[in-house]
Amino acid sequence: MTLTAGAFYLFAFVAVAAGFLVISARNPVHSVLWLILTFFSAAGLFVLMGAEFLAMLLVIVYVGAVAVLFLFVVMMLDINFAQFRKGALQYIPIGGLVGLILLAELVTLVMAWQFGDKVADNVTAPIPAAEQVENVKAMGAILYTDYLFIFQTAGLILLVAMIGAIVLTHRQRAGVKRQNISKQVARKPKDAYEMVEVKSGEGIGSASKKG
Amino acid sequence: MVEAIYSLFGVESPLLYLTAIVLSILAIVLPLLISVAFAVYFDRKIWAAVQMRRGPNVVGPFGLLQSFADGLKLFVKETVVPAGANKFIFLMAPMITFTLALIAWAVIPFDAGMMISDLNVGILYILAISSLGVYGIIMSGWASNSRYAFLGGLRSAAQMVSYEVSIGFVLVCVLMAVGSLNLSDVVNAQSGGFWNWYFIPFFPIFIIFFISALAETNRPPFDLPEAEAELVAGYQVEYSSMAFALFFLGEYANILLMSAVMAVLFFGGWEAPIPALDFIPGIFWMLAKIAFGFWMFAMVKAFVPRYRYDQLMRLGWKVFLPLSLFFVVFYAGIMVAFDLLPSQG
Numbered sequence: 001m002t003l004t005a006g007a008f009y010l011f012a013f014v015a016v017a018a019g020f021l022v023i024s025a026r027n028p029v030h031s032v033l034w035l036i037l038t039f040f041s042a043a044g045l046f047v048l049m050g051a052e053f054l055a056m057l058l059v060i061v062y063v064g065a066v067a068v069l070f071l072f073v074v075m076m077l078d079i080n081f082a083q084f085r086k087g088a089l090q091y092i093p094i095g096g097l098v099g100l101i102l103l104a105e106l107v108t109l110v111m112a113w114q115f116g117d118k119v120a121d122n123v124t125a126p127i128p129a130a131e132q133v134e135n136v137k138a139m140g141a142i143l144y145t146d147y148l149f150i151f152q153t154a155g156l157i158l159l160v161a162m163i164g165a166i167v168l169t170h171r172q173r174a175g176v177k178r179q180n181i182s183k184q185v186a187r188k189p190k191d192a193y194e195m196v197e198v199k200s201g202e203g204i205g206s207a208s209k210k211g
Numbered sequence: 212m213v214e215a216i217y218s219l220f221g222v223e224s225p226l227l228y229l230t231a232i233v234l235s236i237l238a239i240v241l242p243l244l245i246s247v248a249f250a251v252y253f254d255r256k257i258w259a260a261v262q263m264r265r266g267p268n269v270v271g272p273f274g275l276l277q278s279f280a281d282g283l284k285l286f287v288k289e290t291v292v293p294a295g296a297n298k299f300i301f302l303m304a305p306m307i308t309f310t311l312a313l314i315a316w317a318v319i320p321f322d323a324g325m326m327i328s329d330l331n332v333g334i335l336y337i338l339a340i341s342s343l344g345v346y347g348i349i350m351s352g353w354a355s356n357s358r359y360a361f362l363g364g365l366r367s368a369a370q371m372v373s374y375e376v377s378i379g380f381v382l383v384c385v386l387m388a389v390g391s392l393n394l395s396d397v398v399n400a401q402s403g404g405f406w407n408w409y410f411i412p413f414f415p416i417f418i419i420f421f422i423s424a425l426a427e428t429n430r431p432p433f434d435l436p437e438a439e440a441e442l443v444a445g446y447q448v449e450y451s452s453m454a455f456a457l458f459f460l461g462e463y464a465n466i467l468l469m470s471a472v473m474a475v476l477f478f479g480g481w482e483a484p485i486p487a488l489d490f491i492p493g494i495f496w497m498l499a500k501i502a503f504g505f506w507m508f509a510m511v512k513a514f515v516p517r518y519r520y521d522q523l524m525r526l527g528w529k530v531f532l533p534l535s536l537f538f539v540v541f542y543a544g545i546m547v548a549f550d551l552l553p554s555q556g
Contacts, residue, residue, distance in 0.1 A: 003225055029353060033300070036346070056335035064342025064375070068349070068368055075353050075365075134331050136392055181525070 008048055015041035028074045036067045053135035212238070212325055235327050239316055247463045248278035253502075254463075254509045261513035288452040293356060296449065300354035305450065305457035308347030312464035315340040319471045320395050322481045322493035333394040334382055337472060338375070341427060344465065345371040348429075348446050351458075355449040363445025366435050366520060373527035374426040380535035381420040384542045385409060385476050390553030398480030400553075405484040410477040416538050417477045419531055421507070424469040426527065428462065430508055432515040433523055470504025471497075478503075 018037040025031045039062045046055035143151045198204055216238075217231035252267060252275065259266025267274035292298055318333040320326045330336050345368050352364015386392060388409065389400045401408050410417045426433040435445075442448070447458050474480060478500045481493030518526070546552045 003229075029300075033350070052330065052332050053335070056332050056339050059339040060335065060342055064339065064345075065372065068345055068372060071349060072365070072368065075349075075361075134391075136332065179521075 004048060008045070011041045011044040011048065015045065029071070032067060032071045032074050035070070036063055039063045039067065051135060053139060212327055215324075232327075236317075239327060240313055243313070243316060243464060243467070244460065247460055247467065248282065249275075250463050250467060250505055251278045251281075251459075253505065254512070257506065257509040258513045261510070282456060285452055285456040290452040290454055291449075293449050295356040297354040297356070300350050301449075302454065304347050304351035304354060305454045305461070307350065308344065308461040309457040309464075311340055311344050311347065312461035312468065315468050316464075316471075318394055319468070320398060320475065320480060321497050323395070325481075325494065326394075329393065329395060332392045334386065334392045334397070337468075338379060338382065341378075341465075341468075342371070342375055344427075347458075347461070351450070352446040355446070357449055359443045359448045360446050363435075363442050363448070366442075367429060367446060370426055370429070370433065370435065370523060370527070373524060374423040374531070377419055377527065377531040377535040378423045378427065380532075380539050381416045381423070382476075383539050384413060384416050384535075387539075387543055387546060388413075388551070388553070394475050394480075397475055398482060401479040402482050404482075404486055405479065408477060408479040408482075413477065413542070416535065416542075417473075419535050419538075420473065420476070423527075423531065424473065425508065425511060426523070428465045428469055428508075430466060431512040432518050434517065435520050435523060466508055467501060467505060470501045470508065473504045474500035 015038050018034045018041065021034040022031050022038060025034055039058060043055040043058045043063075046052070046058060196204060212235045213228075213231050216234050217228055220227045220231070255277075256266040256274075267277035270276045270280045292301060315337055317327040318330050318336050320329075348367040348371075349364045352360045352362075352367070355361070385397065389397045391397070425431075429435075435442075447455060450458060474497060479496075480500075481497040483489050483491060483493075483496055
């Protein structure tokens with residue numbers, strides 16, 4: 001048990017510290033790297049809670065894909081972030097206020113939250129203990145039965161958003177030469193060159209007229 | 212494996228349990244590093260044989276100690292950090308590459324029960340770790356503060372992200388047939404002789420997986436991140452000494468890992484090819500299959516020319532992605548139609 005507790009405090013401390021460094025690092029690339037460490041520690045916390053499937057998804061989706069794109073953009077953009085930060089201090093009061101309100105709301109929520117009397121009657125399927133059923137199977141059994149339409153709708157919304165982003169940023173420019181792979185592969189030697197009899201002293205001028 | 216070592220102590224204590232974990236990690240990592248050294252030798256020998264050369268043959272009998280001599284040479288050289296480099300990230304990058312290449316081995320089953328951790332989400336774990344591998348390369352490319360290194364890093368990042376998608380779909384096909392994400396379950400589902408191994412029913416996606424694995428490990432013909440003809444050596448151009456050695460070891464450990472994953476997913480892991488050979492320990496078959504996978508990787512390196520970068524991207528997104536997506540639907544349809552889905556656990 002002490003091992004688990006130690007691991008929890010380690011992950012929690014690293015997550016909070018790295019989260020703080022995300023916003024305090026001067027170099028934006030460092031910020032993204034700290035963000036990755038935060039994601040990673042959060043994944044560790046998920047594992048400790050027995051939610052190994054969520055932990056792996058967090059690593060694959062956020063660390064493996066989203067953060068890579070962040071890193072890409074931050075590395076490629078030539079933005080002077082120091083200049084951005086110049087006036088940042090004047091926003092501290094309002095930012096702090098928003099943070100305080102969020103914190104107060106969260107605290108109220110957690111304090112007031114309790115299971116209703118009739119929850120046990122309303123549950124459609126019995127809830128097995130966490131050790132009895134695998135994460136993946138438990139989530140699949142819920143996502144693909146009770147919440148099938150919501151799940152599919154969420155997927156569709158993401159698909160539409162993706163296609164929308166591509167359509168909005170895609171521009172057709174005139175005069176761009178495109179590669180047609182099948183055309184290139186289907187090209188035969190006789191389409192590409194022509195054998196010409198060149199008489200001495202006359203050059204190739206008359207023969208190449210037809211090409 | 213951890214439990215087996217722990218029970219050897221005979222006394223219960225959290226400290227001893229930690230010791231057992233460390234011992235079982237060492238039992239995997241030390242043989243792995245030694246086999247990486249021989250894998251480099253094996254690779255060079257195959258490459259030489261295809262080109263009708265002799266390959267390394269001076270250090271030790273048949274040149275067997277060549278890799279160790281190279282390692283020693285790298286070890287005693289000076290680590291040069293470029294003046295404009297971001298020192299911390301520059302030195303972190305090879306360590307991350309090397310560590311990630313090692314920790315993925317935690318879930319590989321060498322025999323029934325012979326693995327550090329029998330994770331329920333073993334396949335996802337391997338996918339997660341291999342998707343992290345891109346960080347070592349992109350960090351080294353950025354921190355080197357050199358154009359060649361940066362271009363190599365960006366290329367590699369785009370390449371690994373692209374081919375991960377089709378690897379993911381291939382895994383989905385196999386998982387549908389197994390009904391579990393646990394690697395031991397994947398092997399058990401293929402028991403009873405080579406005609407039950409998944410490379411027969413899943414032959415098309417096995418090919419997709421093999422080619423994607425080549426791209427994922429930056430092996431020729433997809434070694435564009437280090438394409439020496441255009442980028443000198445890509446992301447590792449500024450590295451010397453042990454930092455370079457860590458990249459090199461990590462690369463080969465990753466190739467062996469991909470061979471091991473291929474053995475587990477498509478060649479029945481520790482199972483013998485025919486049941487009559489079951490008396491030979493499973494670890495022998497597993498290692499033989501890993502060696503076979505590595506041999507295929509080496510042969511591809513020997514006789515396939517390097518792709519152009521746009522061709523590589525086209526292959527990943529326009530050929531493999533639709534094809535693997537089609538096969539997911541195809542295999543799911545077949546399994547539902549002929550009632551081949553594994554029973555609901």
